[in-house]
Amino acid sequence: MRLRRCQFVMLELRERLGVDLQLLLADQPRLAFQTQWVALAAHLEHPVTLDAQEITVIGRLSASEWITLEEAGLQRDDAALAQLREKGLVFEATDSNAAHDADTRLRGCHWHGLAAVAHRHLRWSGVDSIAEQQRFAELFDGEPMAHLHDPPPPVFALGSAQPRVALPRAASSPLLDLLARRVTCRNFDQSRPLPQAAFAFVLDATFRALAQVEVTGVSVLKKGTPSAGGLHPTEAYLLIQNVEGVAPGLHHYHALDHALEPLQTLDAADVRRLASRLLAVQDYLADAPAIVVYVSRFERNFWKYRQHAKAYRAAILDVGHLSQTLYLAATERGLGAFFTAAVNEVDIEQAFGLDPMQQGVIGVGGFGRRGPTRHEIEFDPLHAVWPD
Ligand SMILES: Cc1cc2nc3c(=O)[nH]c(=O)nc-3n(C[C@H](O)[C@H](O)[C@H](O)COP(=O)(O)O)c2cc1C
Known part of the structure; x- marks a missing residue:
């Protein structure tokens, strides 16, 4: 049996908050946190959780070289190894499955590892951005902006003490128009x-x-x-x-x-x-x-x-x-x-x-073509498109 791990996998330490019952009973209500290692692999569509044993086992395998169980210091019946193969993070050379195929395809593309993981896992599926906006607005009584801090100024300047050197402007230009x-x-x-x-x-x-x-x-x-x-x-x-x-x-x-x-x-x-x-x-x-x-x-x-x-x-x-x-x-x-x-x-x-x-x-x-009437907002402070 010859084994290799997938090419790109990053571990993220995720945190979940929940109510701590013991603290609650002790009249000290406080949120308790739980941490969990999550593997984000560039060839897998979804993150998968890993336990400490799985992390140890995957750490013994190479991303580039196929090695034997003996070389990895593993037993054939190692439970963590079986779970890693089940999760699509580790492969045997003869494996024929979707995860192995996806990992093989990825190897031919020369991605930077961090970029590959970010690209894979920041994609949306079935998101209704309008419903999300409405939920956000309801959460803040219809005025979400009022709950944000003041925005940074729209124009950055080094400061009023800094002398400014005025620049000439073209009288007219087709490009500027x-x-x-x-x-x-x-x-x-x-x-x-x-x-x-x-x-x-x-x-x-x-x-x-x-x-x-x-x-x-x-x-x-x-x-x-x-x-x-x-x-x-x-x-x-x-x-x-x-x-x-x-x-x-x-x-x-x-x-x-x-x-x-x-x-x-x-x-x-x-x-x-x-x-x-x-x-x-x-x-x-x-x-x-x-x-x-x-x-x-x-x-x-x-x-x-x-x-x-x-x-x-x-x-x-x-x-x-x-x-x-x-x-x-x-x-x-x-x-x-x-x-x-x-x-x-x-x-x-x-x-x-x-x-x-x-x-x-x-x-x-x-x-x-633009329609004759404006139902949805357009940002036209110069009245370049809409007369008022
Ligand atoms: C990277 C990028 C993402 C944008 N995303 C959206 C969007 O999700 N929905 C939308 O209606 N307009 C979107 N816009 C358009 C901006 O809202 C628009 O450029 C901005 O309001 C300024 O208006 P203007 O383009 O008419 O000057 C996007 C523009 C850029 C460059």
């Missing part, structure tokens, strides 16, 4: 389809590769938006609801061909339900006729930045840059756009068939 008109949209027009030309323009400006070039033997793309190492790991998966000439449903955008790759056609009601679920029930965003899921193809990024402490951050920043390009492209065409990180990543992965550690959801955006 465009930026001033960019307002996150939460009131999409649902009465008519988004024209195909406007839809295609936004994808072209944001995601299309302008050139493909060989650089020191590596094929890289040039796009209008910067990307760490020129790797452009972000893919655009699309949920189309109401775009002229495009079948409603799931698609992938091909960056070189500037073309859609249809994945699944859905009817209007199904696509709307799916949009709401993926967007954690933010229905004012789910009204957008075109929804873009920003997915990071980690293996592309981590192929160069192997086990790199900054690589996951770079992948997330990549999406932020693209989203701003999409906002500006939409604004230039007179459309509204949004971005949100409050999404049900697990539901999105299921819908598009993605392995979260290979192609991970970072956020969701969308765009379309």
Whole structure:
């Protein structure tokens, strides 16, 4: 029997509070705490608890080398070893199960361990963010903000004693005008389809590769938006609801061909339900006729930045840059756009068939025409979109 542990596992010391009966009976009511070791493994969907014996046993095994029971100083009938195998944290070389397969797949992707665990375990499934907000508001008598401390000031300054050197401002600029008109949209027009030309323009400006070039033997793309190492790991998966000439449903955008790759056609009601679920029930965003899921193809990024402490951050920043390009492209065409990180990543992965550690959801955006009336709040203090 040859054994190996999974590649990435972190132990978290968790605490649970409860009433201490002995203290209560002694008329000293106080909350008692209980601690518990929880293993967060990058290849497992859920955390698992570990006892002291299991922690000792897993600590004797290697993440990279298959070793024998004798080399690990373990007996074949060791109860803790059996539990670790049951929990999917330890494998025998011939094991064929979902946990072993997931661990094997992960090894080919060159994740940084901490980033891998964080990415796996911070995803949402089936969250209703609107209901959560309402619960939070009820908890604080409808005024949750009043219970928070004063916020830090919106502008940071070194201090009034510090001299400030005034800078010149441009009299006018098309870019500054465009930026001033960019307002996150939460009131999409649902009465008519988004024209195909406007839809295609936004994808072209944001995601299309302008050139493909060989650089020191590596094929890289040039796009209008910067990307760490020129790797452009972000893919655009699309949920189309109401775009002229495009079948409603799931698609992938091909960056070189500037073309859609249809994945699944859905009817209007199904696509709307799916949009709401993926967007954690933010229905004012789910009204957008075109929804873009920003997915990071980690293996592309981590192929160069192997086990790199900054690589996951770079992948997330990549999406932020693209989203701003999409906002500006939409604004230039007179459309509204949004971005949100409050999404049900697990539901999105299921819908598009993605392995979260290979192609991970970072956020969701969308765009379309604005409706004639404002039902939902938009932040437009300059009255760039709404007259009053
Ligand atoms: C990372 C990120 C996450 C956001 N998440 C949400 C969200 O969950 N729901 C939402 O309605 N807007 C979301 N927004 C939009 C912000 O609320 C919006 O940018 C902010 O209110 C300022 O308004 P403006 O974009 O019109 O200037 C998000 C924006 C960013 C950049």
